[in-house]
Amino acid sequence: MTATEAVAGGEDELQRHFDATIDHDQRVEPRDWMPDGYRGTLVRQIAQHAHSEIIGMQPEANWITRAPSLRRKAILLAKVQDEAGHGLYLYSATETLGVDRTDLTDKLVEGRQKYSSIFNYPTLNFADIGVIGWLVDGAAIVNQVPLCRCSYGPYARAMIRVCKEESFHQRQGYELLLTMMSGTDEQRRMVQDATDRWWWPSLMMFGPPDGDSPNTRQSMAWGIKRHTNDELRQKFVDMTVPQAETLGVTLPDPGLAWNSERGHHDFGEPDWDEFKRVLHGNGPCNAQRVERRRAAREDGQWVRDAAAAYAAKQADRERGAAV
Ligand SMILES: [Fe+2]
Numbered sequence: 001m002t003a004t005e006a007v008a009g010g011e012d013e014l015q016r017h018f019d020a021t022i023d024h025d026q027r028v029e030p031r032d033w034m035p036d037g038y039r040g041t042l043v044r045q046i047a048q049h050a051h052s053e054i055i056g057m058q059p060e061a062n063w064i065t066r067a068p069s070l071r072r073k074a075i076l077l078a079k080v081q082d083e084a085g086h087g088l089y090l091y092s093a094t095e096t097l098g099v100d101r102t103d104l105t106d107k108l109v110e111g112r113q114k115y116s117s118i119f120n121y122p123t124l125n126f127a128d129i130g131v132i133g134w135l136v137d138g139a140a141i142v143n144q145v146p147l148c149r150c151s152y153g154p155y156a157r158a159m160i161r162v163c164k165e166e167s168f169h170q171r172q173g174y175e176l177l178l179t180m181m182s183g184t185d186e187q188r189r190m191v192q193d194a195t196d197r198w199w200w201p202s203l204m205m206f207g208p209p210d211g212d213s214p215n216t217r218q219s220m221a222w223g224i225k226r227h228t229n230d231e232l233r234q235k236f237v238d239m240t241v242p243q244a245e246t247l248g249v250t251l252p253d254p255g256l257a258w259n260s261e262r263g264h265h266d267f268g269e270p271d272w273d274e275f276k277r278v279l280h281g282n283g284p285c286n287a288q289r290v291e292r293r294r295a296a297r298e299d300g301q302w303v304r305d306a307a308a309a310y311a312a313k314q315a316d317r318e319r320g321a322a323v
């Protein structure tokens with residue numbers, strides 16, 4: 001039922017229809033009526049996701065000009081371009097909810113909308129590129145695969161393609177690390193150092209502990225979220241431990257151990273104060289990331305102006321041809 005069809009039925013009937021769609025695990029589409037809270041939650045979450053893809057290009061782009069070989073440069077370029085594509089699909093998904101990407105970018109550069117805290121850490125050497133692919137894209141996959149079943153159709157469909165590309169990102173990172181681990185002692189030290197720096201921030205990518213995540217219950221009831229933050233974090237740890245063993249690196253957590261009773265790994269608590277600090281703008285690279293995004297937006301203004309002028313000219317020509 002579309003919003004216009006149901007106007008006569010009133011708000012109660014619209015709500016009942018929406019609830020039934022969610023209960024039957026069907027998709028909500030842009031033309032459908034949806035509660036304001038559902039729409040607002042999706043706009044916030046998808047915008048935050050889109051911003052993360054775009055800001056996330058910066059730490060890796062930092063190494064494109066210094067990649068150690070043509071092969072590594074081509075891989076890294078392809079990956080960073082994929083992230084731009086992810087941002088664009090996601091901004092398009094937000095626009096199906098009635099918002100404008102220009103406004104969302106305003107909110108990002110004015111600090112009124114967030115992006116993933118992970119991208120506020122610096123990339124200090126080329127092993128960071130491998131570790132980001134392995135851990136950061138690996139965590140993104142664990143977060144995003146369940147979103148392919150999100151109740152909002154455009155978001156779920158965008159996620160299917162995004163996840164396929166994330167899987168390439170994870171593999172290229174792991175393959176780079178395997179190569180470095182079979183290299184020199186210095187290269188192995190670089191991989192271990194990068195793992196030490198990225199491990200805890202990667203665990204923070206799943207968000208605060210369930211007890212501290214007030215929106216999770218509602219998001220799960222709406223079928224936006226399918227698992228809690230702690231469930232996803234556990235899944236990531238269980239998946240990553242054997243990969244670390246194969247690589248020959250040590251994960252920097254003395255509390256990490258297999259718990260045969262639970263059938264899962266036990267692991268230590270991330271530093272949630274650090275998480276909050278970084279999320280609230282005080283991480284090592286927050287100011288630099290937002291400033292760079294703002295500058296890129298200003299530098300690109302002439303392209304948007306030219307595209308708009310071209311579109312207006314085309315429309316004029318078509319009008320002329322129609323007369
Ligand atoms: Fe991505």
Ligand SMILES: [Fe+2]
Pocket residue numbers: 083137140165166169
């Ligand atoms: Fe990625």
